[in-house]
Amino acid sequence: MSTSARTDIFARLRHAAGSAGEDVLARRDELGHAPPPALPAEDLAEAFLCNVLRNRGSIDTAADRSAAVKAVGRYVYQHYRSQRLVAGNDPRLAAMPWRDAGVLPRFGALESGEAVALSFARLGVAELGAAVTWTGKGNPAVNNLLPEHHIVLVDVDDLVATMEDAWQRMADAMREQGRPRGVNFIAGPSSTADIEGQLVYGAHGPRHWHVILLGETAPDTGQRARERAAGS
Amino acid sequence: MTETQHAHHGTRGKPSVALFVTCLADLLRPSVGEASLRLLRHARTAVSVPPQQTCCGQPAYNSGDYDAVRPLAKQVIAMLEYADYVVLPSGSCAGMICEHYPRLLEGEWRDRALQLAAKTYELTTFLVEVAGLEIQAQAPGSGPTVAYHDSCAGLRELDIREQPRKLLRELCGADIRELQQRDVCCGFGGTFCAKMPEISAKMADDKLNDVLATGAPILTGGDLGCLLSLAGRARRLDMDIEVRHVAELLVGDTDGPAIGEGD
Amino acid sequence: MESTSDRFLLNASEALRDTPRAQRRDVMAAFTPLIRNAAVEGFAAFEATRQHVKRVRQHSLDNLAFYLGQFEHEAVQNGMRVHFARDAGEMNSTVLDICQQHGARRVAKGKSMVTEETGLNDFLQDAGLTVRETDLGEYIIQEAGETPSHIVGPALHKSADEIRDLFLQKHDLGERELAATGDMVDEARQVLRRQFLDAEVGIIGSNALIAENGYSMLVTNEGNGDLCANLPPVLVICTTIDRVLPRAEDAAAMLRLLVRSATGQAQTCYTSYYSGPRRAQDPDGPLETHIVLLDNGRSDILEGDYREMLECIRCGACLNHCPIYSSVGGHAYGWVYPGPMGSVLTPLLTSLEASAALPNACTACGRCAEVCPADIPLPDLLRDLRAQESEQRIDAARWRLGLRMHAWLARQPRLYRALTSLAMTLLHRLGHRRGAFRRLPLASGWTGQRDFPVPQGKTFMQRYRQRQREH
Structure with missing residues (x-):
């Protein structure tokens, strides 16, 4: 049945729209690109953090890996008075100097009862204020989707301005590493407005989304992002 | 011919x-x-x-x-x-x-x-x-207080927005009170109002209530279709709204009965 | 899904009398355009992006066989199993076969208007499966035994009180009262979390298919679709053949329009791209992934005069901006897709005869076309459908003949002048004191709801000619 449905549908499409010539891809490339969206700030890090805040995420910055684990520890302690969290089997996460913050993550996939998960993003997209993760060994999908608090580390070197830039980088990576099962652009805590249009956070996924930007940024980048987000 | x-x-x-x-x-x-x-x-x-x-x-x-x-x-x-x-x-x-x-x-x-x-x-x-009509500008507020209804075709097909307002202000010193929902249809829609009268009446009521809320005693606009429909609905509901076409106001023709009013 | 589009006017009349719902619709109608406008104003490149995406969509539809083939090839490379379905029945039985092959009993579903179109839930449930909608809005209406009233916010017709009562009735809540909206969301979250974990099959829809890499894009705020795509051992994506875009960057450009038009956000919480089962070292994810590509009339639309309708990205902006949709609500339209886009799609996907009222549920105000991110001339398409009704004589004969006679008379100036002058003089004499008629023969459509303003007497042309003669 499926084969004949396939044949049938393709026959109808060719009839309706003419058969595709060799030059389809050439004509596709002639379409050019969408105009680039404006960013809220010239500085990529500031623009990214500003949009994270607009997405109702919270932000922190960490100049190095030691500062990053301390920022993680601080966040977890603030919310749970504990040091417990789960992190994916990402080599970059395993190599963090966790002892500096007295935090010892459990590495693996989130299990029932665990409230905080940490992911290391592949990319941060300034245009969206989104962190991009790929499903895979180092990044169980449930760690993004099921915790109450989702913390994401984004390396400042992995920031890109637009989705087009993100796909460019990912296409290169996919050529080397193969395509992942899933690519997730995460931009904020899970939300719903399905009851009378009222916005509520924590629909199915995380109620809180915390982004820590790791690496050298201009002084006071976080503060400027906060001011910019508050002003808009 | x-x-x-x-x-x-x-x-x-x-x-x-x-x-x-x-x-x-x-x-x-x-x-x-x-x-x-x-x-x-x-x-x-x-x-x-x-x-x-x-x-x-x-x-x-x-x-x-x-x-x-x-x-x-x-x-x-x-x-x-x-x-x-x-x-x-x-x-x-x-x-x-x-x-x-x-x-x-x-x-x-x-x-x-x-x-x-x-x-x-x-x-x-x-x-x-x-035409660049020569206007001896009237003092603001020296003329009638009106609510202006933007008809959809004029608004979206011909970009008529400021032109009638400018004339009303400058030619007859009108005080224009803007509606809350300036860009929403009044429910006339030509034959629509007779084919789907209940829906049309609901839309007209929304528009008329919007007009009442402005406090302007006169409703004007550039399309007779909308105005006839709104005047007819206002009459049916005994709403106290005087409906006149913008051209009538611009020449000061306000002595005769408004649309849908008796002698 | 069963259609009641042939009862549009009755449905609408009932809806107008339901005052609390009508009031909520008015509130939404005032509110949603404001947030959409704010989002669009905050995105300076909106219009340029809209025109770019329009060219991309036209190009993909012009070469749909090519891009669908490319998508299929890439998706298969990624490990997807690709199925084609000519009609609703084929899609439903394909999905049921997949479920049965895995001995599945429980299905968790993300929001999908396509499966509303095919009536998949009922079909699977009739075969003994438990199907659980997991989008909060879809979950609410499933619990209430209703259908979506909006393609983006399916339960927006229900008040918080109604939803609270529904949960109190259906769930074992103990002492909890679900006073706040957040409490209700939490309740659904807890109930549904178990459903995700227990389901053997997850079903989701697709916002776009990317030909160059075989991914299917899913755009949500709740994250429920992603849970459906990641937790159950089998994933089925149900979508239609017209969703294909050439490149990932095209999906990105379309996304910028979609989110702003749909919810007034600059970005939704989750935008995900899925293709294929878990890879060798993956700790989680489905073991088997299917995609079912449905035609169900799309190839006919592609061939006909309404091709532009296939460029629709299902954002719901035309619903939010349509004064008729906001007057009568989505259910009055009687099928899956309401509002302006639904009034075009329903006749094309079901039957013009059975939905003849829908193309007439339009004042040609043009607000839908103005905001449509796909730049579809919806009022023109609706008028063309009315033209088809006129040609096929499925509109009311008295209207067709009356208007045709009027158009003919308008071409006979002398006769027109003579008849209208006489009629206006007569009407003026009869009604000038009161100024408006409460009733008028042959005009009950008008005078049923409003008075008919009395003419001023002599016509303009009579007066003008008289003055010409006097000079």
């Missing part, structure tokens, strides 16, 4: 204007036609009123009877193309000529439709943007 064209080709350097009063003004509210005529003369144009004019064909067109409208559209084009400009006191009828005649016709007739479209204007747009 035996009646002679009354071509007044630019007498004494004045541009010739063919006034198409529209069927609703012709039949139900001739004072709108009179007012348009006065405004165009005041704007130093050589106005003529083509005697064969009837209706632009919107009712059948909007109901999808394209075949019935094509010959009428051709007749209207042939009737009007002699003039330098064509002016109508209605956004939707001007939109019919500018937007929809070219869509409806093909070949040579499409070209003629496009040429006509290029010189066809809704009244207030023509006065402000083409």
Whole structure:
């Protein structure tokens, strides 16, 4: 049945729209690109953090890996008075100097009862204020989707301005590493407005989304992002 | 087509204007036609009123009877193309000529439709943007307090927004109270109001309540269709709203009964 | 899904009398355009992006066989199993076969208008499966035994009180009262979390298919679709053949329009791209992934005069901006897709005869076309459908003949003048004191709801000619 449905549908499409010539891809490339969206700030890090805040995420910055684990520890302690969290089997996460913050993550996939998960993003997209993760060994999908608090580390070197830039980088990576099962652009805590249009956070996924930007940024980048987000 | 064209080709350097009063003004509210005529003369144009004019064909067109409208559209084009400009006191009828005649016709007739479209204007747009009407500006607030209803066709097809407001303010010192929902349809929609009367009435009620909330005693606008429908609904609900076409207000013709009012 | 589009006017009449719902619709109608406008104003490149995406969509539809083939090839490379379905029945039985092959009993579903179109839930449930909608809005209406009233916010017709009562009735809540909206969301979150974990099959829809890499894009705020795509051992994506875009960057450009138009956000919480089962070392994810590509009339639309309708990205902006949709609500339209886009799609996907009222549920105000991110001339398409009704004589004969007679009369100026002058003089004499008629023969459509303003007497053309003669 499926084969004949396939044949049938393709026959109808060719009839309706003419058969595709060799030059389809050439004509596709002639379409050019969408105009680039404006960013809220010239500085990529500031623009990214500003949009994270607009997405109702919270932000922190960490100049190095030691500062990053301390920022993680601080966040977890603030919310749970504990040091417990789960992190994916990402080599970059395993190599963090966790002892500096007295935090010892459990590495693996989130299990029932665990409230905080940490992911290391592949990319941060300034245009969206989104962190991009790929499903895979180092990044169980449930760690993004099921915790109450989702913390994401984004390396400042992995920031890109637009989705087009993100796909460019990912296409290169996919050529080397193969395509992942899933690519997730995460931009904020899970939300719903399905009851009378009222916005509520924590629909199915995380109620809180915390982004820590790791690496050298201009002084006071976080503060400027906060001011910019508050002003808009 | 035996009646002679009354071509007044630019007498004494004045541009010739063919006034198409529209069927609703012709039949139900001739004072709108009179007012348009006065405004165009005041704007130093050589106005003529083509005697064969009837209706632009919107009712059948909007109901999808394209075949019935094509010959009428051709007749209207042939009737009007002699003039330098064509002016109508209605956004939707001007939109019919500018937007929809070219869509409806093909070949040579499409070209003629496009040429006509290029010189066809809704009244207030023509006065402000083409004729550059000389205005002795009135003191703000010295005139009537009005709410202005933007008709959809004028608003979206012809971008009529500021032109009538400018004229109302400057020509008659009107105090314009803006509606909350300026860009929402009043529910007239031509035959829609008679095909789906309940929905249409709901939309008219929303518009009328919006008007009442402004506190303006007068509702005006540039399209008689909307105004007749709103006045009729206001009458039915005993709402105290005086409805007049913008052309009437611009010439100060406010002594006679408003739309839907008795002597 | 069963259609009641042939009862549009009755449905609408009932809806107008339901005052609390009508009031909520008014509130939404005032509110949603504001947030959409704010989002669009905050995105300076909106119009340029809209025109770019329009060209891309036209190009993909012009070469749909090519791009669908490319998508299929890439998706298969990624490990997807690709199925084609000519009609609703084929899609439903394909999905059921997949479920049965895995001995599945429980299905968790993300929001999908396509499966509403095919009536998949009922079909699977009739075969003994438990199907659980997991989008909060879809979950609410499933619990209530209703259908979506909006393609983006399916339960927006229900008040918080109604939803609270529904949960109190259906769930074992103990002492909890669910006073706040957040409490209700939490309740659904807890109930549904178990459903995700227990389901053997997850079903989701697709916002776009990317030909160059075989991914299917999913755009949500709740994250429920992602849970459906990641937790159950089998994933089925149900979508239609017209969703294909050439490149990932095209999906990105379309996304910028979609989110702003749909919810007034600059970005939704989750935008995900899925293709294929878990890879060798993956700790989680489905073991088997299917995609079912449905035609169900799309190839006919592609061939006909309404091709532009296939460029629709299902954002719901035309619903939010349509004064008729906000007057009568989505259910009045009687099928899956309401509002302006639904009034075009329903006749094309079901039957014009059975949905003849829908193309007439339009004042041609043009607000839908103005905001449509796909730049579809919806009022023109609706008028063309009315033209088709007129040609096929499925509109009311009295209207067709009356308007045709009017158009004919308008071409006979002398006769028109004579008849109208007489009629106006007569009407003026009868009604000038009161100024408006409460009733008028042959005009009950008008006078049923409003008075008919009395003409001023002599027509303009009579007056003008008289003056010409006097000069």
